[in-house]
């Protein structure tokens with residue numbers, strides 16, 4: 001019988017790529033969407049069913065989890081993400097889900113690490129203690145963050161701004177994270193494993209700017225900004241203080257070169273090398 005896989009956060013950066021790649025497999029895909037309107041274009045993919053869920057409302061989870069074999073657990077970066085993850089894992093336990101693939105973050109295993117990692121580590125423990133077989137994926141920062149957060153300034157001014165100095169980061173393309181999700185879901189050999197996922201190399205943001213310039217044929221500059229300027233910019237989006245502090249702590253780690261580790265896991269799990277930043281810049285050049 002075809003497995004049914006529920007993907008939460010299905011309209012997000014990783015979730016929609018996971019849905020796209022899972023739709024090409026012999027499985028029933030259930031896209032858990034918060035906003036049905038945002039989920040509209042997922043409906044066109046073969047074998048994809050849309051369900052509306054609100055992680056904050058345990059009652060909304062029951063129908064979404066019915067007859068689910070595998071769960072791709074993606075929660076947003078929010079103040080109540082721990083409660084959201086707890087609600088999802090509790091429902092998975094109630095409905096006898098057979099495998100959870102949890103999207104975590106690189107550094108979740110570090111001690112003391114940084115706040116973003118500690119939040120993920122706490123969520124990982126809910127999954128580990130659930131009794132359900134699991135696979136934990138800890139990706140580096142996403143290359144697609146540039147599309148989500150810097151495309152406007154790159155398009156408008158040919159610049160992007162971050163408080164990260166010369167620190168090199170091993171950013172990963174979310175298409176590779178999705179490819180790993182698909183692979184680990186379809187085989188039992190990855191159960192109980194924790195995988196750190198990175199791109200193929202660590203680059204400075206100046207090097208990334210050069211590659212974006214080459215791909216777009218326009219001049220692109222990276223501008224290192226003081227932490228306080230970054231704080232004001234993040235706050236202007238009404239970001240809660242705890243999340244703002246956590247993001248600035250992450251950028252400080254980038255600046256200190258603590259996020260430059262490169263792993264070979266994408267290649268090992270999928271049999272294909274991860275996308276380089278050069279390739280990403282070419283594939284997404286229209287966004288910039």
Ligand SMILES: NC(=O)c1ccc[n+]([C@@H]2O[C@H](COP(=O)([O-])OP(=O)(O)OC[C@H]3O[C@@H](n4cnc5c(N)ncnc54)[C@H](OP(=O)(O)O)[C@@H]3O)[C@@H](O)[C@H]2O)c1
Pocket residue numbers: 008009010011012013014015033034035038053054055056074075076077103104105106139140141142145
């Ligand atoms: N960005 C990075 O560089 C990075 C690196 C490593 C790990 N991570 C981790 O990756 C995860 C985020 O992945 P992402 O970037 O793919 O997420 P994302 O793009 O922020 O998407 C979050 C998804 O969650 C949904 N959502 C929000 N509130 C919800 C609720 N109450 N009920 C149901 N769904 C809800 C959103 O739907 P709506 O938009 O409709 O609300 C959206 O589909 C986080 O755990 C983050 O810590 C991120």
